[in-house]
Amino acid sequence: MEEFVQHLINGISLGSIYGLVAIGYTMVYGILKLINFAHGDVYMMSTFFGFYFARWLGFAYAPSVIGALIVLFLAMAACALLGFTIERFAYRPLRKMPRLNLLITAIGVSLLLENGGQILFGADPKFFPELIARAELLHIGNISISNFQVIVIVVSLSFMALLQYIIFHTKTGKAMQAVSFHHENASLMGIDIDRIISFTFVLGSALAAAAGILVGLAYPRIDPLMGVLFGLKAFVAAVLGGIGSVPGAIVGALIMGLSEEMVVGYFSSTYRDALAFFLLIIILLVKPTGLFGKTTSEKV
Amino acid sequence: MKHFKLISYTLFAFIFIFSFTHCTKKEDKNIIKIGEYGSLTGSEATFGTSTHNGIMLAMDAFNNQGGLNGKKLKVITVDDQGKPEEAASAVTKLITSDKVVALLGEVASSRSLAGAPIAQRYKIPMVTPSSTNPKVTQVGDYIFRTCFIDPFQGQVMANFATRTLKAKKVAVLRDVKSDYSVGLAEFFTKTFEGNGGKVVADLSYTAGDIDFKAQLTAIRSKNVDTIFVPGYYTEVGLIARQAKELGVKVPLLGGDGWDSERLTEIAGTALDNSFFSNHYTSESQDPRVLEFVEKYKKVYGSVPDGLAAMGYDAALVLIDALKRAPNQTPKEIRDALAETKNFQAVTGVISFNNNRDAEKAAVVLEVKNKQFKFVETVNP
Numbered sequence: 001m002e003e004f005v006q007h008l009i010n011g012i013s014l015g016s017i018y019g020l021v022a023i024g025y026t027m028v029y030g031i032l033k034l035i036n037f038a039h040g041d042v043y044m045m046s047t048f049f050g051f052y053f054a055r056w057l058g059f060a061y062a063p064s065v066i067g068a069l070i071v072l073f074l075a076m077a078a079c080a081l082l083g084f085t086i087e088r089f090a091y092r093p094l095r096k097m098p099r100l101n102l103l104i105t106a107i108g109v110s111l112l113l114e115n116g117g118q119i120l121f122g123a124d125p126k127f128f129p130e131l132i133a134r135a136e137l138l139h140i141g142n143i144s145i146s147n148f149q150v151i152v153i154v155v156s157l158s159f160m161a162l163l164q165y166i167i168f169h170t171k172t173g174k175a176m177q178a179v180s181f182h183h184e185n186a187s188l189m190g191i192d193i194d195r196i197i198s199f200t201f202v203l204g205s206a207l208a209a210a211a212g213i214l215v216g217l218a219y220p221r222i223d224p225l226m227g228v229l230f231g232l233k234a235f236v237a238a239v240l241g242g243i244g245s246v247p248g249a250i251v252g253a254l255i256m257g258l259s260e261e262m263v264v265g266y267f268s269s270t271y272r273d274a275l276a277f278f279l280l281i282i283i284l285l286v287k288p289t290g291l292f293g294k295t296t297s298e299k300v
Numbered sequence: 301m302k303h304f305k306l307i308s309y310t311l312f313a314f315i316f317i318f319s320f321t322h323c324t325k326k327e328d329k330n331i332i333k334i335g336e337y338g339s340l341t342g343s344e345a346t347f348g349t350s351t352h353n354g355i356m357l358a359m360d361a362f363n364n365q366g367g368l369n370g371k372k373l374k375v376i377t378v379d380d381q382g383k384p385e386e387a388a389s390a391v392t393k394l395i396t397s398d399k400v401v402a403l404l405g406e407v408a409s410s411r412s413l414a415g416a417p418i419a420q421r422y423k424i425p426m427v428t429p430s431s432t433n434p435k436v437t438q439v440g441d442y443i444f445r446t447c448f449i450d451p452f453q454g455q456v457m458a459n460f461a462t463r464t465l466k467a468k469k470v471a472v473l474r475d476v477k478s479d480y481s482v483g484l485a486e487f488f489t490k491t492f493e494g495n496g497g498k499v500v501a502d503l504s505y506t507a508g509d510i511d512f513k514a515q516l517t518a519i520r521s522k523n524v525d526t527i528f529v530p531g532y533y534t535e536v537g538l539i540a541r542q543a544k545e546l547g548v549k550v551p552l553l554g555g556d557g558w559d560s561e562r563l564t565e566i567a568g569t570a571l572d573n574s575f576f577s578n579h580y581t582s583e584s585q586d587p588r589v590l591e592f593v594e595k596y597k598k599v600y601g602s603v604p605d606g607l608a609a610m611g612y613d614a615a616l617v618l619i620d621a622l623k624r625a626p627n628q629t630p631k632e633i634r635d636a637l638a639e640t641k642n643f644q645a646v647t648g649v650i651s652f653n654n655n656r657d658a659e660k661a662a663v664v665l666e667v668k669n670k671q672f673k674f675v676e677t678v679n680p
Contacts, residue, residue, distance in 0.1 A: 264514035
């Protein structure tokens with residue numbers, strides 16, 4: 001029982017990181033109907049931004065909560081800028097083109113970031129500085145919860161709550177919803193589509209950056225290719241929950257994190273990644289739109 | 301403008317042709333080419349760079365003393381990024397396009413196993429400094445190694461667990477993608493169970509994973525005395541860290557794949573009171589080791605790890621064989637290597653047995669305060 005509860009805690013903390021990245025996939029898809037393959041690499045870039053900020057500002061050598069927060073916000077700002085740039089220069093010029101062109105461009109941007117990262121940062125893994133001292137918060141019987149796990153869950157949940165608030169309770173959020181329903185109609189209502197799409201990328205990239213810094217804290221091994229598999233899994237989580245739906249992405253990510261943890265804990269680590277894709281196939285067979293996805297009928 | 305373009309192209313073409321003729325003229329006569337392949341980047345980057353440093357230390361010293369009858373040794377190094385498929389193409393390139401007469405490499409057994417069949421096919425002798433999986437030299441009669449093999453290393457750590465740690469129940473956590481890790485885990489299990497102990501959990505991970513909490517949680521519930529983690533330093537560091545986060549307090553045990561300063565950089569103090577087997581210790585008072593450590597420090601400014609010492613030794617053994625091969629053809633070098641007997645090297649006395657493996661002593665090191673401290677020497 002204790003073992004099961006521990007697996008549960010580990011799984012939720014892993015899943016909530018997937019969630020932050022999955023939201024970025026789902027938001028961009030909801031608005032542009034584009035699978036932004038570069039998103040996983042934006043997440044990777046954030047860990048390197050964090051790595052260098054922490055070194056330059058000297059937080060890498062003296063762990064403190066303030067330092068960690070500053071690094072977190074700087075990395076989020078840098079990634080927001082990166083997301084904005086990618087949209088402005090790679091995707092916007094192609095928006096009127098067939099969707100396949102956009103998709104291939106997304107793959108191109110992803111390759112550019114991965115290989116550019118290898119040239120810039122080197123291909124060998126770096127070790128993310130310990131920004132916060134590790135400590136055990138709670139110990140009941142055999143169940144232990146570390147401060148990292150709590151930080152990961154709390155930070156992810158608060159960003160997700162903030163996002164829900166932005167989407168449903170602000171003007172920009174309502175504009176985002178409108179754009180996701182219909183581009184032309186939204187622009188007829190006086191919504192600046194370009195601005196809203198830029199904002200979506202900025203928001204998604206900042207959340208991916210938050211995920212990157214949390215991963216850097218909890219699993220301090222970063223390398224320029226770390227975004228590939230992680231991004232893929234977050235994408236699967238988004239599809240699982242129903243791509244285009246933010247709550248769906250979060251639920252999908254938690255399912256992914258938990259199932260991975262349980263498979264490794266009770267069966268074998270060999271099936272760790274296989275299970276994620278197996279789940280995806282099953283869910284798509286039973287409910288092709290994903291758990292929370294809406295079926296939209298094609299109108300003539 | 302057009303003229304300018306034409307002129308610059310012609311100039312480039314000339315430079316290109318000249319540089320080629322220049323190269324070929326200079327090379328053939330007084331240079332013996334030796335290929336080296338290693339992981340200079342990637343997850344096991346320190347393995348490749350340390351080994352390379354060791355090799356170059358030996359080669360440069362030899363060349364500075366005049367080389368081999370006036371001929372200089374030239375090492376051509378190719379980075380395989382820590383990937384077996386890259387190792388295979390590196391070896392092919394070194395043999396077919398650089399035309400090396402002998403090969404040095406790799407550290408990791410999986411990558412040596414990718415390169416060795418190619419060396420064997422082209423009949424180019426290959427000396428691996430520190431691949432410990434028995435399968436490596438079984439590839440063929442052109443493959444040699446200057447280190448001990450995993451059946452011995454596994455036995456050393458199993459006996460250490462039984463005798464020194466008085467362990468009865470252990471868990472094994474192996475990297476399923478690595479021939480080295482899988483082999484070492486099996487040899488450890490065999491000896492440990494032979495000693496009357498019990499392996500109560502045998503779990504696995506894959507190189508590149510970052511989350512090991514699931515495996516460690518499963519291990520924790522079994523109340524083991526120690527965990528054997530025969531992996532490479534990047535993952536071992538993360539495993540140690542997460543074990544501590546989960547409140548696992550037993551010592552970890554491992555093999556020579558732990559030997560890197562990066563290990564404690566990742567793990568922090570989480571690995572204190574853990575042990576691993578290695579080829580040598582820089583704390584040794586042997587005059588050969590003292591001399592080597594001093595020379596290495598002078599050139600590279602750091603204390604050499606085991607892989608640097610192994611690279612140095614492999615290069616020395618190869619140089620020794622080159623001296624005994626009259627025309628330095630691959631076949632002669634192979635035969636000279638096979639005859640190596642009682643060669644005094646930094647990490648011990650090297651003689652090749654019938655399997656072309658060196659039989660050498662192993663040392664057990666303890667991780668203490670981010671340093672590797674010598675515990676004991678175990679003879680084969």
